[in-house]
Amino acid sequence: MKNSIGILSVLILAVLLLAPVTLLADTATLSVATTATVPQGSSFSVEVNISSVSDLYDFQFDLAFNPAVLQLTNIVEGGFLLTGGSTFFLPGTVDNTLGNATANADTLIGAIPGVSGTGELAEFDFTAVGPGISSLTLSNVILQDSTSSLLDSTTAAGSVTVQGTTTVPEPSTLLLLGVGFLTLAAMAVRSNRRIVLV
Amino acid sequence: MPVRKSRKLIRAGTLAVFLASSSPLLRGQTGQPSVAPRFALSARSIDSNQAVEGWPLILQGTFCHPQVYSRSVNVSPLLINSMNGSWSNTVHLVVTDSSGATQSWPIQLVTIPSGPIVLDAINVGRLFWVVAPSNTEAIAPGTYMVQGTLDTTASAGSSGWSGTTNSNIVSLQVAPPLATETSDQQERQYELLAEYDQLVGNDVQALNDINTLLAQQPNSVGGLAWKGTILEQTGQTAGALAAYDQAVATAFAINPDPRAEPPEALLTPQGRLRSKLLSQSGNRGTPAIAIQLLDMGTQAPGVVFFDLKISNVGSGIAANAVIQQFAFNTTAGTGQLTLNNVLTPLPPISVDYLAVNASTTVRIYVNVPSTVTAYSIAEMGEIADIFGTPTPFTETQAVTGSGPLLGDLNGDGSVGCDDLAIVKASFGKKVGQPGFDPRADVNGDGVVNVLDLSIVARQLPAGTTCP
Numbered sequence: 001m002k003n004s005i006g007i008l009s010v011l012i013l014a015v016l017l018l019a020p021v022t023l024l025a026d027t028a029t030l031s032v033a034t035t036a037t038v039p040q041g042s043s044f045s046v047e048v049n050i051s052s053v054s055d056l057y058d059f060q061f062d063l064a065f066n067p068a069v070l071q072l073t074n075i076v077e078g079g080f081l082l083t084g085g086s087t088f089f090l091p092g093t094v095d096n097t098l099g100n101a102t103a104n105a106d107t108l109i110g111a112i113p114g115v116s117g118t119g120e121l122a123e124f125d126f127t128a129v130g131p132g133i134s135s136l137t138l139s140n141v142i143l144q145d146s147t148s149s150l151l152d153s154t155t156a157a158g159s160v161t162v163q164g165t166t167t168v169p170e171p172s173t174l175l176l177l178g179v180g181f182l183t184l185a186a187m188a189v190r191s192n193r194r195i196v197l198v
Numbered sequence: 199m200p201v202r203k204s205r206k207l208i209r210a211g212t213l214a215v216f217l218a219s220s221s222p223l224l225r226g227q228t229g230q231p232s233v234a235p236r237f238a239l240s241a242r243s244i245d246s247n248q249a250v251e252g253w254p255l256i257l258q259g260t261f262c263h264p265q266v267y268s269r270s271v272n273v274s275p276l277l278i279n280s281m282n283g284s285w286s287n288t289v290h291l292v293v294t295d296s297s298g299a300t301q302s303w304p305i306q307l308v309t310i311p312s313g314p315i316v317l318d319a320i321n322v323g324r325l326f327w328v329v330a331p332s333n334t335e336a337i338a339p340g341t342y343m344v345q346g347t348l349d350t351t352a353s354a355g356s357s358g359w360s361g362t363t364n365s366n367i368v369s370l371q372v373a374p375p376l377a378t379e380t381s382d383q384q385e386r387q388y389e390l391l392a393e394y395d396q397l398v399g400n401d402v403q404a405l406n407d408i409n410t411l412l413a414q415q416p417n418s419v420g421g422l423a424w425k426g427t428i429l430e431q432t433g434q435t436a437g438a439l440a441a442y443d444q445a446v447a448t449a450f451a452i453n454p455d456p457r458a459e460p461p462e463a464l465l466t467p468q469g470r471l472r473s474k475l476l477s478q479s480g481n482r483g484t485p486a487i488a489i490q491l492l493d494m495g496t497q498a499p500g501v502v503f504f505d506l507k508i509s510n511v512g513s514g515i516a517a518n519a520v521i522q523q524f525a526f527n528t529t530a531g532t533g534q535l536t537l538n539n540v541l542t543p544l545p546p547i548s549v550d551y552l553a554v555n556a557s558t559t560v561r562i563y564v565n566v567p568s569t570v571t572a573y574s575i576a577e578m579g580e581i582a583d584i585f586g587t588p589t590p591f592t593e594t595q596a597v598t599g600s601g602p603l604l605g606d607l608n609g610d611g612s613v614g615c616d617d618l619a620i621v622k623a624s625f626g627k628k629v630g631q632p633g634f635d636p637r638a639d640v641n642g643d644g645v646v647n648v649l650d651l652s653i654v655a656r657q658l659p660a661g662t663t664c665p
Contacts, residue, residue, distance in 0.1 A: 058655070060648035064252075066335040086663050088618055088655055090625055099332055103626035105648040110660025132336050135252050135375035140410065142648050148656075157375055 028053035032136040032158030038128050040162050046124045055114035055145040058107035066134035067099035069162050070126045080119025085112050114146040131164030235276050235317050236262050239346045239365035248371045252335045254394035261323035268319050275318040279358035285315045286325050288350050296341045304333045308397045326397050337372050344368040385418050392424055401432050419449045436551040439471040483514020487581045489593035496604045502566045509557035516552040518582045525576040533567030572598045605657035607637045613657040615664035621651045
């Protein structure tokens with residue numbers, strides 16, 4: 001009897017311990033894989049990745065960015081879905097005024113199983129056009145499995161910091177600035193003396 | 199005179215001049231009472247004092263007479279004359295950072311009233327300013343102060359109130375974008391986006407914002423109420439009432455015993471909209487239902503889908519139409535049809551608020567044996583008028599064959615890359631938009647997206663590559 005209670009307790013404990021893990025594993029996460037800092041004028045790529053997904057057959061999402069800081073030049077299919085078979089990829093509609101790429105979509109072809117695990121869904125090529133910070137946010141996410149059931153998902157945003165071009169003062173400029181500050185300082189001292197005298 | 203004493207006198211004199219020049223209480227216009235309007239400023243983002251980069255920021259100014267809503271005092275009105283055509287031009291906002299440095303935020307005044315305004319015991323003026331989501335992204339995180347000033351000294355003329363009055367200072371904490379959002383934060387973001395889009399005059403986008411929220415949180419009472427508000431403001435009374443009905447039902451489902459806190463904010467517009475619908479219909483009228491077979495096709499071997507168009511062909515608004523039961527009758531061949539309970543929402547299937555001549559579409563899936571070649575579908579249910587009085591109905595459609603192959607959008611008898619190309623050409627389009635091809639909306643939900651694309655893709659042979 002004691003043994004059976006002990007085994008039961010272990011089983012209950014195992015279920016309790018495993019349950020949260022199982023629940024978490026049911027929710028896929030789409031994330032923008034960058035918090036990079038890039039110089040103004042440079043071109044770079046940003047990956048949109050998925051993790052903890054099971055039987056992914058097709059997906060769709062929107063990506064938003066700050067158009068004053070970034071301009072989107074190209075969208076390329078990621079390799080994750082291709083591991084399951086042939087695909088049909090539709091890059092999103094790019095609006096560099098509003099700052100978004102809407103309805104980026106990809107689907108497997110044929111009555112085949114979906115893809116599980118972690119990988120890259122799509123790659124976005126940007127040019128850094130202005131200094132500042134641009135968040136890269138995902139929305140309107142649709143994920144389906146091979147039975148046409150919708151999959152739950154969460155999103156994680158990324159951000160890119162674009163550093164502006166700064167001018168390094170030449171030595172002669174520094175010299176002139178130094179002389180200017182010294183003159184101002186001397187004038188301030190003389191002015192203070194007058195106040196004290198009055 | 200000692201130097202220290204003379205300085206004190208100078209300070210006192212300066213203070214008196216400052217008060218005389220700056221306080222509107224002492225500088226009332228001739229013939230006007232010596233009172234100043236009140237100017238209250240508030241902000242809305244994630245809450246009243248915290249904004250998030252990438253979210254819209256909304257600022258609201260309220261202008262009123264100090265004795266507004268007073269019943270016991272004879273209130274002398276305050277006239278705020280217009281400047282360059284609008285009294286709103288006498289108001290400006292100043293933003294400073296925590297060090298006191300003035301900021302140049304792209305704040306846009308979105309409600310520009312024409313002419314002057316009179317503030318008295320009843321009339322109150324309101325102005326709204328917004329900072330677009332794309333512009334809040336450019337604001338560095340930190341603490342900022344926003345203050346407004348109403349300055350009529352240059353525009354008062356002989357009849358208007360002349361003076362300057364400042365609003366309260368709004369302290370605003372600007373935070374970086376949220377890495378992850380709770381469901382409450384997601385609800386708040388979409389409601390804020392909807393309010394922003396309404397303020398800038400884009401009601402269609404405002405409704406899209408709320409529909410996006412409701413797609414992710416169908417039981418968002420706030421989202422449903424917002425939907426009702428937007429639909430009411432755009433003249434879609436029946437749809438607005440349906441949204442408020444759903445909001446009320448959801449609120450009561452969440453809190454079945456709301457005696458302590460009845461949802462007055464929902465019940466009031468719900469009652470107003472119901473009265474409006476009645477007055478629009480002119481008389482009680484009697485709704486009547488007609489159901490037609492709009493489209494059909496093969497979902498999978500042995501499974502046929504039917505799009506049923508449900509129309510109100512009566513003389514009054516239908517508050518509700520419910521299909522309670524389906525019946526199938528084989529008229530040629532052998533075998534019995536059954537409702538596919540995996541794919542079809544189980545009856546009762548309910549449709550709320552159908553105006554006269556309005557219609558909506560419902561898709562059902564039926565298991566059809568290959569030995570059946572002709573059959574009929576019948577729907578039995580009730581249609582209720584605006585007071586809820588039900589009238590039973592039975593509608594029947596005759597069907598031959600099993601319809602076209604699922605995914606064969608161009609009707610050439612097979613599913614191929616040319617069918618995927620039809621979806622591609624309309625991808626992202628919604629019904630009513632230029633470029634929307636109803637053939638591409640395979641699942642009939644009014645938008646062409648990956649759900650349609652994958653239905654076609656599944657029917658293609660594995661390994662197919664399409665351009």
